[in-house]
Amino acid sequence: MAQLVLKNVFKRYEHQKKNIFEKKKVLDFAVKDVSYTCEDGEFIGILGPSGCGKSTTLRMVAGLESITNGEMYIGDVLINDLLPKDRNIGLAFEDYALYPPLSVYENLAFNMRAKNKSEEEIKQAIDYVAPLMKIDDLLNEKPTGLSGGQKQRVNIARAIVRRPGLLLLDEPLSHLDGKMRQQLRQEIKRMHHEIKCTTIIVTHDQMEAMSLADRIIIMKDGEVQQIGTPLEVYDNPENEFVAGFIGEPPMNLMKSTIVKSDKGFMFTFENSELKVEVPKRYTEVVRDGMKITLGVRPVDVIIAKTPVNSTPVPIAIFENLGDERRISVRVGDMLLSMTTAEDVYYTPGEEVQLIFQEERTHLFDPE
Ligand code: ADP
Structure with missing residues (x-):
C-alpha cells in the first residue's frame, strides 16, 4: 500500500496549430498546477x-508520460524519473490489452513470470485474485471468447495480481453497457474493500466517481476545481462549474441581480416578475445591484400547495419519468427545473408559486 503525493504538477504538450495558414507550434498545458494527496488505502476518483x-x-x-514541472511521490520516494516498472503500480485501462494467444491464467501470470516469481507464488496470487474478480471459472479460456465485462474483470485481476502499492484505473467501465457496468462497479468496490490498495479511477461518469470514491478530484481545463468526499462536492460545490457538473438532473444556475427592497435583499431575474428572498446567511455578502448566480438543485424547489407570498410563474414543461416527475417553469429567458417523487400532474401554461429551500441554495460569482 502507498500514499501518493502530487505537488504542483504541470504537463505541457507541443502540437501543430490546426489552422493550416498558421503552421506554428503551440504549447498547451493539459495539466496545470495539480496538487493532491491520496492517502494510503484511499479510493480517489478523478472526474471531469x-x-x-x-x-x-x-x-x-x-510513468507513461513525463511531467513538465512539479514533483510526484509514492511514500517518501520521488518518482518523477522512475521507470513505470519500478513504481509498483497496477494499471487497467479502458481497452483490455490482454494477450490473445494466452489463456486467462497465463495473462495473469505474465508479469509475475517476468519478475521471476516461482510457479507456487504465481498460483497462490492467482488463486487469491480470481475469486475476488469472479473469474475463477475462466482461467483456462482465451480472451477472444470472453465478453467485454469478463475481459475487464481479467484486466483488473491482472492489475492487482502482483498486489501493487497503487492501482490506476482509466475509464475501466466505459466500454460496458448499463447493467454490466453497474455490476462491475460494485465488484470493484468490493475488491477495493478487500485488498485496500490505494486506487485512482479516472472517469467522466459522476455516478461512477460518486459511488466508488472516498474522495473526488474534479478537473476542468487541466486544473483542479475541487477535492472532497462525494457528499461535500454535492452539498457544497465550490464554484459554478462543480455545481453544474455534479448532480443529475443538474443544479439550476439562475443569473440574477440582487435588489434591496423594504423586505430585505431579493434575487430578481431578467424579464421575470419572480423575486426570491436572499437567505439570511447571505445578507452580509450581497449588495444592491450585485450580479450573482443563484444555484438550487431541482429537488430543493417545491411547488406551493396553498397560496404563498410569491409571484406565480407559468409551467413550461411537465415530464413524467416513472419514479419522479420533472417540472420546468419559465423565469424570464431561463428554465428552472424541479423534481418530485410525488404523484402530481401539471399542464403547461398553468401558473404555480414556488418555495425555495433556503438552506439548500448556493451563491456563485457569475463565470
Ligand atoms: P481527459 O482524460 O480528461 O479526456 P486528456 O488528459 O486525455 O483528457 O487530455 C487533456 C488535453 O491534453 C486535451 O486537450 C488533449 O487534446 C491534450 N493531449 C493529450 N495527449 C496529448 C498528446 N500526446 N499530444 C498533444 N496533446 C495531447
Missing part, C-alpha cells in the same frame, strides 16, 4: 469532462 486532463494526470503517475 472529456479533455480536462484526467488521463494525462494518471499517465504521469504511471
